[in-house]
Amino acid sequence: EAGVTQSPTHLIKTRGQQATLRCSPISGHTSVYWYQQALGLGLQFLLWYDEGEERNRGNFPPRFSGRQFPNYSSELNVNALELEDSALYLCASSPTPGQGSGEQYFGPGTRLTVT
Amino acid sequence: LAKTTQPISMDSYEGQEVNITCSHNNIATNDYITWYQQFPSQGPRFIIQGYKTKVTNEVASLFIPADRKSSTLSLPRVSLSDTAVYYCLVVPYYGGSQGNLIFGKGTKLSVKP
Numbered sequence: 001e002a003g004v005t006q007s008p009t010h011l012i013k014t015r016g017q018q019a020t021l022r023c024s025p026i027s028g029h030t031s032v033y034w035y036q037q038a039l040g041l042g043l044q045f046l047l048w049y050d051e052g053e054e055r056n057r058g059n060f061p062p063r064f065s066g067r068q069f070p071n072y073s074s075e076l077n078v079n080a081l082e083l084e085d086s087a088l089y090l091c092a093s094s095p096t097p098g099q100g101s102g103e104q105y106f107g108p109g110t111r112l113t114v115t
Numbered sequence: 116l117a118k119t120t121q122p123i124s125m126d127s128y129e130g131q132e133v134n135i136t137c138s139h140n141n142i143a144t145n146d147y148i149t150w151y152q153q154f155p156s157q158g159p160r161f162i163i164q165g166y167k168t169k170v171t172n173e174v175a176s177l178f179i180p181a182d183r184k185s186s187t188l189s190l191p192r193v194s195l196s197d198t199a200v201y202y203c204l205v206v207p208y209y210g211g212s213q214g215n216l217i218f219g220k221g222t223k224l225s226v227k228p
Contacts, residue, residue: 106158
């Protein structure tokens with residue numbers, strides 16, 4: 001069974017540009033979560049999508065947005081990039097919420113560098 | 116969501132048993148205790164989850180006392196490859212209405228030869 005996949009592996013952008021990160025969940029999983037892990041910091045929750053709807057978002061500005069497609073894959077968009085957006089962006093998936101608990105499956109991440 | 120407290124770092128030697136304790140004084144009735152492992156520049160990996168008493172899988176054991184205010188992750192006979200950050204999380208039974216996991220700073224385990 002294929003795991004969570006993310007693309008690209010690395011992304012280099014300049015300040016003010018936009019970045020688009022992509023995630024494909026495990027087959028059968030309907031929920032996709034996005035997390036940010038800046039260097040030396042813990043994982044910070046960004047967004048949660050389930051069945052195409054945004055279910056919750058973390059304490060991040062509106063320039064962080066995303067969407068989930070009918071095939072449950074997801075896209076994270078970061079507009080007006082700032083230097084402090086440089087981080088490892090992790091995507092995770094899980095089966096339909098309410099049927100499990102804390103088990104999420106994480107992808108390898110996208111390393112975003114803003115110069 | 117209940118806050119968790121765990122040691123910032125721990126050192127061990129290959130072949131030893133490592134016990135990482137996490138306190139969660141405000142755990143709610145429907146909360147589960149979940150542990151994740153993370154290697155540098157990789158996504159976290161689910162290790163084990165439990166509600167009470169003891170849970171064991173092929174990787175680790177999780178001990179939870181009756182009052183559930185703390186839990187201990189036990190890694191038997193660690194090797195160098197177990198060097199990683201270990202996170203203790205308290206998660207509502209149904210995944211939480213918020214859906215997201217709250218990661219603290221974790222415990223950085225260093226295994227030496």
